Amino acid sequence: MRTDELIIEAGRAERHYWKDLWRYRELFYFLAWRDILVRYKQTVIGLAWALIRPFVTMVVFVVVFSKLAKLPSEGVPYPILVFAALLPWQFFSSAFSGAGDSLISNAGMISKVYFPRLVIPTSAVIVSFVDFLISGIILVGLMLWYGFAPDWRIVTLPLFIIIAFAAAMGAGLWIAALNVKFRDFRYIIPFVVQFGLYVSPVGFSSAIIPEQWRLLYSLNPMVGVIDGFRWAILGGNSQLYLPGFLLSLFLVLVILVTGIVYFRKTEKTFADVI
Amino acid sequence: MSPVIAVENLSKKYVIGHQKQERYTALRDVLANGAKRFTYKLIHHFAAPENDPTHEEFWALKDISFDIQQGDRVGIIGRNGAGKSTLLKILSRITEPTTGKVKIKGRVASLLEVGTGFHPELTGRENIFLNGAILGMSNAEIRKKFDEMVAFAEVEKFLDTPVKRYSSGMYVRLAFAVAAHLEPEILVVDEVLAVGDAEFQKKCLGKMSEVGSEGRTVLFVSHNMNAIEQLCKAAMLLDRGEIRHFSADVREVVKEYLFGTHGGRTVGHWLNSGGEFSNPWFKPLKFQITDEQGNGIVMPVRNDQEIWVTLEAEITELDPALTIGYAIYTDDGTPLYWSYQTDEAEHKWPRLEKGTCTLRSKIPSRLFNEGDYRLELLGGLHYREWLFEPGKSVPSITLQIRGGLSDSPYWMVRRPGILAPALGWEVAR
Numbered sequence: 164m165r166t167d168e169l170i171i172e173a174g175r176a177e178r179h180y181w182k183d184l185w186r187y188r189e190l191f192y193f194l195a196w197r198d199i200l201v202r203y204k205q206t207v208i209g210l211a212w213a214l215i216r217p218f219v220t221m222v223v224f225v226v227v228f229s230k231l232a233k234l235p236s237e238g239v240p241y242p243i244l245v246f247a248a249l250l251p252w253q254f255f256s257s258a259f260s261g262a263g264d265s266l267i268s269n270a271g272m273i274s275k276v277y278f279p280r281l282v283i284p285t286s287a288v289i290v291s292f293v294d295f296l297i298s299g300i301i302l303v304g305l306m307l308w309y310g311f312a313p314d315w316r317i318v319t320l321p322l323f324i325i326i327a328f329a330a331a332m333g334a335g336l337w338i339a340a341l342n343v344k345f346r347d348f349r350y351i352i353p354f355v356v357q358f359g360l361y362v363s364p365v366g367f368s369s370a371i372i373p374e375q376w377r378l379l380y381s382l383n384p385m386v387g388v389i390d391g392f393r394w395a396i397l398g399g400n401s402q403l404y405l406p407g408f409l410l411s412l413f414l415v416l417v418i419l420v421t422g423i424v425y426f427r428k429t430e431k432t433f434a435d436v437i
Numbered sequence: 438m439s440p441v442i443a444v445e446n447l448s449k450k451y452v453i454g455h456q457k458q459e460r461y462t463a464l465r466d467v468l469a470n471g472a473k474r475f476t477y478k479l480i481h482h483f484a485a486p487e488n489d490p491t492h493e494e495f496w497a498l499k500d501i502s503f504d505i506q507q508g509d510r511v512g513i514i515g516r517n518g519a520g521k522s523t524l525l526k527i528l529s530r531i532t533e534p535t536t537g538k539v540k541i542k543g544r545v546a547s548l549l550e551v552g553t554g555f556h557p558e559l560t561g562r563e564n565i566f567l568n569g570a571i572l573g574m575s576n577a578e579i580r581k582k583f584d585e586m587v588a589f590a591e592v593e594k595f596l597d598t599p600v601k602r603y604s605s606g607m608y609v610r611l612a613f614a615v616a617a618h619l620e621p622e623i624l625v626v627d628e629v630l631a632v633g634d635a636e637f638q639k640k641c642l643g644k645m646s647e648v649g650s651e652g653r654t655v656l657f658v659s660h661n662m663n664a665i666e667q668l669c670k671a672a673m674l675l676d677r678g679e680i681r682h683f684s685a686d687v688r689e690v691v692k693e694y695l696f697g698t699h700g701g702r703t704v705g706h707w708l709n710s711g712g713e714f715s716n717p718w719f720k721p722l723k724f725q726i727t728d729e730q731g732n733g734i735v736m737p738v739r740n741d742q743e744i745w746v747t748l749e750a751e752i753t754e755l756d757p758a759l760t761i762g763y764a765i766y767t768d769d770g771t772p773l774y775w776s777y778q779t780d781e782a783e784h785k786w787p788r789l790e791k792g793t794c795t796l797r798s799k800i801p802s803r804l805f806n807e808g809d810y811r812l813e814l815l816g817g818l819h820y821r822e823w824l825f826e827p828g829k830s831v832p833s834i835t836l837q838i839r840g841g842l843s844d845s846p847y848w849m850v851r852r853p854g855i856l857a858p859a860l861g862w863e864v865a866r
Contacts, residue, residue, distance in 0.1 A: 171530060171539040186573070193570040201558045204599075275553040276571055277530040277545075347464035431533040434526065435451065 180427075184279045194286035199293055210297065217253055217298045221246050224366040234367045237393075238400040240309040246302050247396040248365045248389045250295060251327045255334070255385060256356045258291035262335025263352045266343050270437045280430040281423075284339040288331050302396070314398035323391035326415055330384050333419030336426040343433050364389055370402065377407050384418065387411020439542075440504035441623060441654050442528065447537035449498040449523050449678075497523040499678040500537070505656070507622075510649040512669035512687060513658045514694045519675040521658045525625050528656065543622025543654075546572060548613075557601035561592055561611055564600055568615045582618045589640075590614035610637055617644045624648055627658045638850050642668060662691050662840045663807075667849045691840065706733050707814075707832045714832065716824050718759055723749040724814050724832045727797070739841030740803050740857070746812060747797040752789055758819040759789065761796060764827045765836075767855055768809040775815060775827070803843070806857035810836040 169179065203209040221242060228234045229241040236244050262284035266273065269283050306313070342348040363385040364372075372380050380386055387408045394403040498520045505511055513521050526532045528539065529547035554571040555564050565586060569579040587593055590610040592603075600608055626645065646668055649655045659665055665672060665687065672690035674682040682690050706725030714721055725733050727747045738744055746763055762777035778787050778796060787796060814832040816825035825831040842848055843859045851857075 169530075169541040169545075171527065171534065171541065173534050173536055187570075189576050190570045193567050197556055197559065197563075197567050200563065201556060204558045269554075272554045272571060274531065276547060278571065278573065345464040345467070434532040 180279060184281060187278050187282055190278060190282050191286050191289060194282065195289040195293070198286065198290045202290075213294050213297045214301060217246070217249055218301055220253075221249055221301070224249070228366040232367075234371060237368050237370065237397060239397050240305070240311060243302070243305050243309060243311055244368060244393070244397065245366060246305055247393050248363075250298060250302060251323075251388050251392050252360065252363055252365045252385065253298065254291055254295035254327055255331050255388070256359065257294060258288040258331035259334050259338060260352045260356055261287035261291055262331075263338035263342050263348065266339045266433065266437065267346075267349075273437055274434045280433055281336075281426065284335050284426075285332065287339075288328070288335050291331065292328065313396055316395045316398045320392070320395040323388065323395055326391060326412060327388045329419045330388055330415045333415065333417075333422040336422035337418065340422075340426045340429045343437050344429070359383075359385065368393070369404070369407075377404055378410065381407030381410045382414065384411045384414040387415070441507045441509075441542045442505040442656075443540040444504070445502050445538045445540075447498055447501050447524075447527065447539060448496060448535050449520075449527060449532070450535040451495045451497055453493050453495050496678050498527075498534075501675075501678070501680050503673070503680060503683055505654060507654055508649070508652045509671055510646075510655040510657065510669045512665035512672040512690075513656060513675060514660075514662070514665060514672060514691065515675035515681075518677075520678040521675055522627060523678075524675070525627055525656065525658060528623075529625050541623065544573070545623045545625060546616070546619040546621035547625040548616045548627065553612075555600060555608070555612060558599055560599055561587075561596045561603070564611065565615055568612065572616060572619055574619065586611075586614040586618050589617065589644075606637065613637075613641055613644075617641070617648075621653070623654045623656070625656045639847060642849055661850055662694075663842055663849045663851070666691055666840065667846065707834050709832075714825070718752070718754045718756060718818070718824065719761070719816070720751045720753070721748060721814060721816075721825075721832055722751055722793070723747070724812075724834055726812075726834065726836055731795070731797075736835065737837030737839040740805070740807065740838050741841035741844075743802045744800050744836075745797045746800060747795060748814065749793065749795045752791050752794050755789060755791060756818060758821060760815075760817055760819050762815045763798075764813045764815050766811045766813070768811065770811075771855070772827075773805075773810070773855065777815070779819070803841075803859045804856060805838055806854055807838050807840070807842060807851045808855075810838070812836055 203212065206212065208215075224245045225241050228245070229236065265283045265287040266280070272278075273280065273283075305311075338348055338352060342352075362383055369377070369380065369386060369390055381404070388411065390403055390408060390411075394401050497518075501520075501524075513524065515521050523532075525547065527534050528541070529545050531547070554568050556567065559567065565583065566576070566579055570576070587596065590607070590613070592607055592611050595603065595607065600611070603611070624645075642664060645655060645657070649668070649670075655668075657665065657669060669687050671683070671685045672687040673680060674690050674694050682693050684690055706723065707721075709720065709722050725747055726736075726738070727733055727745045729743065729745065731745075731747060734742075734744065748761065748763075750761070760777045760779050762775060762780075764775045765773045767773060776798060778789075778798070789796075812834050813827055814825050815827060817823045823829075842851065842857060845859070848859075
């Protein structure tokens with residue numbers, strides 16, 4: 164028989180929590196696998212949806228911002244400029260809304276079985292990450308089409324992917340925990356996702372922002388993430404505005420850490436209020 | 438030996454909002470209440486904080502302590518809202534206690550509701566893996582027991598069908614199969630037997646006693662007293678968040694629960710309050726269910742108990758046509774039979790005498806099923822007139838039968854049907 168003893172007490176931080184999280188590591192995989200499997204069941208074109216949506220968005224953005232608004236393109240084909248930003252943005256927005264709803268839609272599990280609750284929003288982020296990888300195919304396709312070769316900076320891309328992941332996790336944990344208690348956030352989520360698309364440099368380069376406003380603009384953590392992606396993918400002319408990037412990076416870390424702390428603090432009451 | 442589960446002064450408080458239907462808080466209310474409180478503080482500087490009238494505290498568990506040893510099978514009984522499910526939820530770490538402490542040795546698996554996390558779009562095979570992972574099994578563990586689970590659930594042919602196309606019976610079987618193969622040190626079970634057909638319930642009970650005999654600890658919440666009596670070595674009676682009775686004498690605890698449930702409302706007898714139901718022939722004084730000695734029985738009775746329908750009456754006028762008896766109905770009003778003192782051959786009829794007279798008739802043990810029955814007093818002059826006509830306002834009593842269904846290990850739960858006789862079988866030669 165196992166000798167390790169578990170003590171349940173009010174307000175006690177469990178020593179076993181991170182160990183438990185590790186023990187339930189397969190659950191991350193299973194929940195993400197379930198969501199991916201279920202998402203495209205009974206659809207005709209299945210996974211192609213993960214390609215069509217970003218592609219169409221990209222086409223619209225190119226038409227609006229490049230052809231109509233005639234915005235500068237940093238010397239690269241405009242579709243690639245847009246898509247390099249659309250990738251992290253779509254990842255962030257779908258992870259954010261997915262994680263936000265994840266606890267509510269798994270309410271049955273939460274009120275019936277114990278497992279580290281962190282698994283649920285994390286799995287939702289993983290699902291979005293898989294979509295992100297799939298739509299990455301489009302970027303590769305665009306590069307081949309335009310004969311665009313990235314330079315050495317492309318190898319730093321994983322670093323920026325990690326930052327994007329951290330941003331999505333942090334914001335996702337906040338919204339998931341808040342949504343359990345205050346269902347108001349159900350209405351805030353789509354608003355943030357829609358609004359965020361306009362205040363983030365997705366359809367245009369952040370280089371067009373006047374110099375004196377750029378630091379202020381970087382208060383939006385996605386600005387740093389998107390600029391980082393562009394810097395790594397487009398190479399050459401693309402410049403990284405360092406103070407702004409560091410500010411964004413700092414904010415991402417703050418959001419992630421406070422998100423985990425807040426989630427851990429409230430997760431014990433989830434079963435009571437959900 | 439130190440206990441596997443040690444509970445010390447455990448309490449759990451819920452705050453119930455009176456105005457809102459939903460359990461979650463709207464941000465608007467938090468902001469509004471915050472503003473209200475703020476202005477209140479501004480105005481009444483030193484006043485004590487006001488009690489919020491829209492919220493009421495509710496203690497689901499009040500300062501309970503107990504120990505459970507390894508290998509014990511403990512039944513937890515109590516009315517709805519007694520705190521049974523809250524206790525199990527705390528033990529399985531779904532919710533945290535308000536105060537107090539629990540020490541647990543070993544892995545706890547809870548079967549609070551089978552099929553948790555099942556997704557209707559996924560196939561049986563996929564759901565086994567998913568559900569297993571949710572319940573804390575590793576992939577390797579699930580693979581090892583996969584065939585066993587499938588065989589237990591009897592769904593071999595439908596493994597690759599989405600569970601949304603399953604019958605509800607198949608669904609429950611599959612769900613229970615996954616949970617039953619968990620092999621934790623401590624198994625916590627809540628009312629799994631409320632679902633599934635009788636056949637499957639038997640299988641579940643068998644599996645649970647198997648788990649218990651392997652030296653694992655089982656906590657079992659059920660409203661099924663037969664299952665509790667058959668499966669558990671000890672029982673705990675919870676009442677409004679407190680432990681009323683915790684003892685190894687399961688039958689005693691069950692009895693206390695059943696009697697307490699209907700306490701104060703003795704439905705087993707009817708008493709004439711005075712001049713009611715007078716007629717020239719006889720006046721009923723007392724109409725009740727008694728034991729052999731004529732003592733009134735508090736409902737419910739066990740089914741293995743012989744009971745007597747007893748009528749005490751003041752007979753004022755003898756008439757050869759006088760018939761006295763009772764009619765018995767199920768709780769939905771279906772008549773089961775009528776019985777009169779004149780039903781047998783004439784020489785066997787009881788001789789009535791003027792004055793106070795007690796008439797009685799035996800209901801054999803294990804004739805009816807578990808349930809509630811209504812008995813009406815009947816009376817009349819044969820082919821002349823009714824004195825107590827069935828369905829009219831006549832003295833009536835309720836007979837409640839709970840438990841004692843059979844002595845067989847295979848018959849623990851209520852079977853369908855009005856009758857539940859334990860009949861003998863033999864091999865014909």
